[in-house]
Amino acid sequence: MRxxxxxxxxxxxxxxxxxxxxxxxxxxxxQVRLEEELERRASVLAESLQESAEPLVxxxxxxxxxxxVQRFGDRERLAGIVVYASDGQPLAITASLPARFQELPxxxxxxxxxxxxxxxxxxxxxxxxxxEVLPLHRAGxxxxxxxxxxxxxxxxxxxxxxxxxxxxxxxxxxxLISLITLLIVQxxxxxxLSKTIEWIRRLxxxxxxxxxxxxxxxxxxxxxxxxxxxxxxxxxxxxxAEEEAKLRHAGESHWTAERLKEHVRSVLQGRALVVVANxxxxxxxxxxxxxxxxxxxxxxxxxxxxILRACGGTWIAxxxxxxxxxxxxAHGKLKVPPETPSYTLKRVWLTKEEEDGYYYCFANEGxxxxxxxxxxxxIFKADAWAEYQxxxxxxxxxxxxxxxxxxxxxxxxxxxxxxxxxxxIKARRPDAMxxxxxxxxxxxxxxxxxxxxxxxxxxxxxxxxxxxxxxxxHCNNFLDTVDRLVESRIDWERFAVNRHEQTTLVxxxxxxxxxxxxxxxxxxxARPATSTIxxxxxxxxxxxxxYLGVGVDRIDYTKGIGERFRAIxxxxxxxxxFQGQFTFVELGAxxxxxxxxxxxxxxxLDAEADRINRRFQTRTWKPIIFLKKHHSHAEIAPFYQAxxxxxxxxxxxxxxxxxxxxxxxxxxxxxxxxxxGLTGASRELHDALIVNPYDIDQTADAIHVALTMGxxxxxxxxxxxxxxxxxxxxxxWAADLVSELARLRPAREPKVSPAAPQAV
Ligand code: F6P
Numbered sequence: 001m002r003x004x005x006x007x008x009x010x011x012x013x014x015x016x017x018x019x020x021x022x023x024x025x026x027x028x029x030x031q032v033r034l035e036e037e038l039e040r041r042a043s044v045l046a047e048s049l050q051e052s053a054e055p056l057v058x059x060x061x062x063x064x065x066x067x068x069v070q071r072f073g074d075r076e077r078l079a080g081i082v083v084y085a086s087d088g089q090p091l092a093i094t095a096s097l098p099a100r101f102q103e104l105p106x107x108x109x110x111x112x113x114x115x116x117x118x119x120x121x122x123x124x125x126x127x128x129x130x131x132e133v134l135p136l137h138r139a140g141x142x143x144x145x146x147x148x149x150x151x152x153x154x155x156x157x158x159x160x161x162x163x164x165x166x167x168x169x170x171x172x173x174x175x176l177i178s179l180i181t182l183l184i185v186q187x188x189x190x191x192x193l194s195k196t197i198e199w200i201r202r203l204x205x206x207x208x209x210x211x212x213x214x215x216x217x218x219x220x221x222x223x224x225x226x227x228x229x230x231x232x233x234x235x236x237x238x239x240x241a242e243e244e245a246k247l248r249h250a251g252e253s254h255w256t257a258e259r260l261k262e263h264v265r266s267v268l269q270g271r272a273l274v275v276v277a278n279x280x281x282x283x284x285x286x287x288x289x290x291x292x293x294x295x296x297x298x299x300x301x302x303x304x305x306x307i308l309r310a311c312g313g314t315w316i317a318x319x320x321x322x323x324x325x326x327x328x329x330a331h332g333k334l335k336v337p338p339e340t341p342s343y344t345l346k347r348v349w350l351t352k353e354e355e356d357g358y359y360y361c362f363a364n365e366g367x368x369x370x371x372x373x374x375x376x377x378x379i380f381k382a383d384a385w386a387e388y389q390x391x392x393x394x395x396x397x398x399x400x401x402x403x404x405x406x407x408x409x410x411x412x413x414x415x416x417x418x419x420x421x422x423x424x425i426k427a428r429r430p431d432a433m434x435x436x437x438x439x440x441x442x443x444x445x446x447x448x449x450x451x452x453x454x455x456x457x458x459x460x461x462x463x464x465x466x467x468x469x470x471x472x473x474h475c476n477n478f479l480d481t482v483d484r485l486v487e488s489r490i491d492w493e494r495f496a497v498n499r500h501e502q503t504t505l506v507x508x509x510x511x512x513x514x515x516x517x518x519x520x521x522x523x524x525x526a527r528p529a530t531s532t533i534x535x536x537x538x539x540x541x542x543x544x545x546x547y548l549g550v551g552v553d554r555i556d557y558t559k560g561i562g563e564r565f566r567a568i569x570x571x572x573x574x575x576x577x578f579q580g581q582f583t584f585v586e587l588g589a590x591x592x593x594x595x596x597x598x599x600x601x602x603x604x605l606d607a608e609a610d611r612i613n614r615r616f617q618t619r620t621w622k623p624i625i626f627l628k629k630h631h632s633h634a635e636i637a638p639f640y641q642a643x644x645x646x647x648x649x650x651x652x653x654x655x656x657x658x659x660x661x662x663x664x665x666x667x668x669x670x671x672x673x674x675x676x677g678l679t680g681a682s683r684e685l686h687d688a689l690i691v692n693p694y695d696i697d698q699t700a701d702a703i704h705v706a707l708t709m710g711x712x713x714x715x716x717x718x719x720x721x722x723x724x725x726x727x728x729x730x731x732x733w734a735a736d737l738v739s740e741l742a743r744l745r746p747a748r749e750p751k752v753s754p755a756a757p758q759a760v
Contacts, residue, residue: 012178019170023163027162042148045075046117049134057138062091065083073094073095078148078149078151079098080097081097082094082149084147086143088103090102097149107119108131112145121152128151129150129152132147132150133146133148134146233340254726255731260731261310263738263739264734268410271410271433272313272410274316275304275307275315275412275413277417278318279301280320281345282336282345283321284326285321285323291327293338295633297630297631299439299655300439303511303512303513303733306517307730311343311734315344316346317345317348318347318348319332319347332346346398348395354390357383357387358388361384362385366379370450371448372441373652374652375651385452391417392418393424395421408431409431411434412738413434413435413436420460421463422436423460423461423463426464426465434466435465437469440654441474441652444477444480448477458485462502465741466504466740466741467505467507468507468508468509469509470510470654505744509733510733515722515729527641530668533641543583544580544621545621547581548642549643549645549646551586551587552587552658553589554590555588555601557651558650558652558653559649559650560693564584564647564649566612566696567700567702570699571699574700580618585625586626587627587631587636588629589629590628590630606626636661641666646658648674649693650693652679653680656675656676657681659675659681659688663685663721666718666722669719672688673688674699675691676690677690678693687718
């Protein structure tokens, strides 16, 4: 308020001063104009009178002179005329002229003496006069003078009138403009500003609920965004500090982003951290004229991204978005996350042939079904293998370029897309500490051996210092495979492979999520009760039901989505009382759709959901809602928060992070997780209802158990699982991996000579 008052006062004073000066200037100009006009008029009149008066003076015709002055004496603004003799005596004078002009004034005397015309303004008392004098000649000599006296006081009156009029008018205009400006400032600036100040104050004092957002407005858009980010960081920092304090108090060992950051800093001691993964964490896509980014549906991204956020470094990935090139620099680099940049994303560009051969064909039609026992036959093609080698070499070149000028850098390679990369990097940079984490299962030796290039793949992988799998079982399978297929010495005590003077340690690192950060704020404001979120979701989907189930997957044949649908069908057959009561929502993200098997799967699942729905659905209810599109974390969050059960029925899965995300979201301690025993997650989440996804009846039973489970049991199970994922979160995963890698000191110094990896 004080600001507004000050603003008003300042505006009024400034406006008044400006108007005063400018109208004063105008009035002065008007005065000059009027004076010049009067001078001109007086001079013309004097000259014409001079012509008439001189013969009369010469002939000493006083009567003629008197008539002359009387005739001209009543002209507009002319106060009078005087004709003087050369001795200064008035010969003729207008009767109405003040007596003081009877005497020859000084100016007339000068005109007579110099024989030159004169004019001047004269102020007498309150009155202003204009005097115009011309000498009168008689026989070539100055014989007198002619004086014209004008009343000039009208000039002051007009000047003052004009000034007053203009001043009032202009002041009114300026005040009006100032008032409008003030109102605009008040509405667009001061109000949002005071709301912002109030918001920041409440944030600082902790009175603000996390969902109350800043006032919006065009002017405040960027500020609001920045302050919101700052507020988020503040909230996160405050929560982290509280968590740290709590943990210190409880004496527990818990990993947070901050702790990981410190840990990685002390372990790496300034060495560069580079992550290589096929999938990038931020994909830029074009929508009409706009470019926006999306975070892809990927367990790998969910897990690894928080690590880079915490520790910084570089993530090297395939630039797959149609607007990726426009949003990166000439080196394919950009700072991410877009809102709070904290690490570098370096995009590697692939041709269509490379992407088809390396990603779609060799990695996803070959290695993916090879490693997942889901009874889809792997396809191996020689030209796809050539592309796989070429792209691995391309990524190796990108990594090596990034490692230039660094010493003992730490390289974390992700997944089955890059089996050859560890060897390619180590050949050129033996000083680098290289880890490869395999995010999918590893099959038994017989299964793996059917790959025509099984030995090449193993050779590439054994270039790494450290090889990670989710569970010990996959480590054992890998060591068995190495034992069977390549010449090497296996140290079964340390779980290490010695080959060509290189030791590769093979260890399980069960991957996880940033559990605390998964609790996405409820999008509609302050988080309502679980039952209200559920009602709203079902209403939004156009069904009436009491129970909600959720599944969240990439649409992939390994996820057992069809088996899940059939288990729901069986459950409804067996428990008719749940018909019209239970709706299952599958949030399916289309994935790898250029592969026929994946493309067909989408249609198969649609048909299966339709078939089951037709059997049971009513006018207001249906059992399965299959939403086939990319869903953001914020869109998925309310489903996790409100579902009575979550179904994870993968036929084979390295870990499965959906199971962990569901648990992380259940701050209310409710909800039941039904989890396939064929996932890595089932080794940790013992309080889930573990099922064999191939056993439709068993899954149907589990659905019934989940929907009839008492609140207390749900809470007890959920609490134990929540404790597990909080203790074994992604920060601990990263800390374990980096610590283990840092312990393995590379023996040799960097080589300079070998040629860069060549594409085949
Ligand atoms: O689960 C294996 C995996 O490669 C993950 O690492 C990744 O999150 C997921 O599949 C997604 O696959 P894509 O990157 O091919 O979409």
